Amino acid sequence: MKAPRLAARDLACRRGERLLFRALSLELAGGQALHVTGSNGVGKSSLIRILAGLLRPYAGEVEREGSTALLDQTLALDEHLPLGAALSFWSKLDGALADADLARLGLANLLDVPVRYLSTGQRKRAALARLLGQRAQVWLLDEPLNGLDRDAVAMVEALVAEHVAGGGIALIASHQPITLPGLQVLHLHDFAPPEEAL
Amino acid sequence: MNTFATLLLRDLAQFLPGARRGNTLLPLLFFLAVAMLYPFAVGPNPNLLAATGGGVIWVAALLAAILPLDRLLAPDLENGFFDQWALRGVAEEVVVAVRLIAHWLSFGPFLMLAALPASALLGIDGETLRTVELGLLAGTPGLAAIGLIIASVTVGLKGGGAALSGLLVIPLAVPVLIFGAGSLALGGEGGIALTGAISLVLVAITPFAGGAAIRAAREG
Numbered sequence: 485m486k487a488p489r490l491a492a493r494d495l496a497c498r499r500g501e502r503l504l505f506r507a508l509s510l511e512l513a514g515g516q517a518l519h520v521t522g523s524n525g526v527g528k529s530s531l532i533r534i535l536a537g538l539l540r541p542y543a544g545e546v547e548r549e550g551s552t553a554l555l556d557q558t559l560a561l562d563e564h565l566p567l568g569a570a571l572s573f574w575s576k577l578d579g580a581l582a583d584a585d586l587a588r589l590g591l592a593n594l595l596d597v598p599v600r601y602l603s604t605g606q607r608k609r610a611a612l613a614r615l616l617g618q619r620a621q622v623w624l625l626d627e628p629l630n631g632l633d634r635d636a637v638a639m640v641e642a643l644v645a646e647h648v649a650g651g652g653i654a655l656i657a658s659h660q661p662i663t664l665p666g667l668q669v670l671h672l673h674d675f676a677p678p679e680e681a682l
Numbered sequence: 683m684n685t686f687a688t689l690l691l692r693d694l695a696q697f698l699p700g701a702r703r704g705n706t707l708l709p710l711l712f713f714l715a716v717a718m719l720y721p722f723a724v725g726p727n728p729n730l731l732a733a734t735g736g737g738v739i740w741v742a743a744l745l746a747a748i749l750p751l752d753r754l755l756a757p758d759l760e761n762g763f764f765d766q767w768a769l770r771g772v773a774e775e776v777v778v779a780v781r782l783i784a785h786w787l788s789f790g791p792f793l794m795l796a797a798l799p800a801s802a803l804l805g806i807d808g809e810t811l812r813t814v815e816l817g818l819l820a821g822t823p824g825l826a827a828i829g830l831i832i833a834s835v836t837v838g839l840k841g842g843g844a845a846l847s848g849l850l851v852i853p854l855a856v857p858v859l860i861f862g863a864g865s866l867a868l869g870g871e872g873g874i875a876l877t878g879a880i881s882l883v884l885v886a887i888t889p890f891a892g893g894a895a896i897r898a899a900r901e902g
Binding site for chain 1: 770
C-alpha cells in the first residue's frame with residue numbers, strides 16, 4: 485500500500501461574504517496526527533471539507549494520497565434500520581466490519597436497535613464503527629469527541645493512536661483537548677484575516 | 683457485491699410501496715383516489731366518463747409522481763450519504779442513475795397495475811385501456827426522470843423545496859402529457875412512440891444533470 489500524504493498550500497476559505505482563513509499550509513505524512521483548534525465558526529469544519537475534497541477552496545490547493553475517511557456531524561446511517569443493517573450497507577461497499585471493533589466500541593449489544601433510538605454518544609460510536617470499517621489511510625475527524633463520555637473519549641484517543649502508529653494520517657478538528665503521542669497542533673485563529681480586512 | 687447492486691438494493695428497500703412505514707404507498711393511493719373521485723364530480727354519464735377517463739388517468743399519474751419527490755434525494759444529502767459516497771469514489775452520476783431506476787420501479791409498474799381498477803371506475807373500454815397502459819409504460823420513465831432532475835435541483839433548499847419541486851415538474855411534464863394522453867384521441871401508436879422518445883432523452887440526461895446539481899448543492 486502506498487504511503488498516505490495530505491498536503492495543503494496557501495488555502496483560503498470564504499463562506500458567503502466572510503473570509504474565514506487564508507494562507508494556510510500544512511503537510512502530513514503517514515504516522516502523523518494534527519489537531520486543528522479554534523472556537524466555533526473559525527472554519528474548522530470548512531477546512532475538513534476542503535481537505536476531503538467536498539468543498540472547493542477559495543484559493544490554494546489540496547494534495548491527498550491514500551484512501552480518505554470522514555467523520556463529521558452527519559451519521560450517514562439509515563435512521564429507520566437497526567444499527568446492524570445500517571452498518572452492513574457500508575460494509576458491503578467497504579468490506580466487512582470486524583466483530584472485535586464493534587465490541588470495542590460498545591455496539592455489540594445495540595445491533596438490533598433502530599438507529600433513530602440511539603443516544604448522542606451511541607450515534608457517535610456508530611459513526612466511528614463506519615469509519616473503522618472503511619480502513620482508510622487518512623482520517624478526517626470533525627469534532628469526534630462531541631457527546632462522548634470520558635471512557636469513550638479515551639477509547640477514541642486509543643483508536644486514533646493505533647491508526648497513526650499503523651502508518652495512517654489523522655487530522656482532528658476539535659475544541660476539546662486531545663491526548664495523543666506526537667500530536668501536532670494548528671491554531672486556526674492564527675490564519676484568520678486581520679480585522680481591517682473584514 | 684458490486685456498488686451498483688448494493689445501492690440499488692438500498693434504494694428499493696426505501697422506495698418500493700410498503701417499504702419504510704407505508705408512506706411509500708401514498709402516490710398509489712392518491713392515484714386511485716383521483717380515479718374514484720372523478721365520477722362523483724362529473725356525474726355518472728358513461729359516455730362522458732369513457733371519453734375523458736384516459737386523460738384523467740394521465741393527470742392523476744403525473745400528480746402522483748410528484749408526491750415522493752421531497753424524499754428522493756434530500757434525506758441522503760442531509761445525512762451525509764453523498765459525502766461518504768464521494769469519499770469512496772462513487773460518482774454522483776451512478777447514485778442518480780440507480781435512484782432513477784428505483785424511483786421508476788417504485789411507481790411506474792404500480793401505476794400501470796392501479797390503472798386497471800381505475801379504468802373500471804371510469805368505464806374505459808379495453809382498447810382504450812391498452813393505449814393507456816402502453817402510454818404509461820412509455821411515459822412514466824420520463825416522469826420519473828423529470829422528477830429526479832427537479833429533486834436534485836431543489837435538494838439544497840431548506841423547507842419549501844417540496845412545494846417548489848411540484849410546481850417545477852408540472853410545466854416540464856407537459857410534453858409527456860400531451861403525447862401520452864394525446865395518443866388516446868388519435869388512437870394510434872405515433873403518440874406512444876413520441877412519448878417513449880421523450881422519456882428516453884430525459885432518462886439519458888438525468889444522471890448527468892442530477893449529478894451536477896448535487897455537487898453544486900454540496901458546495902453551498
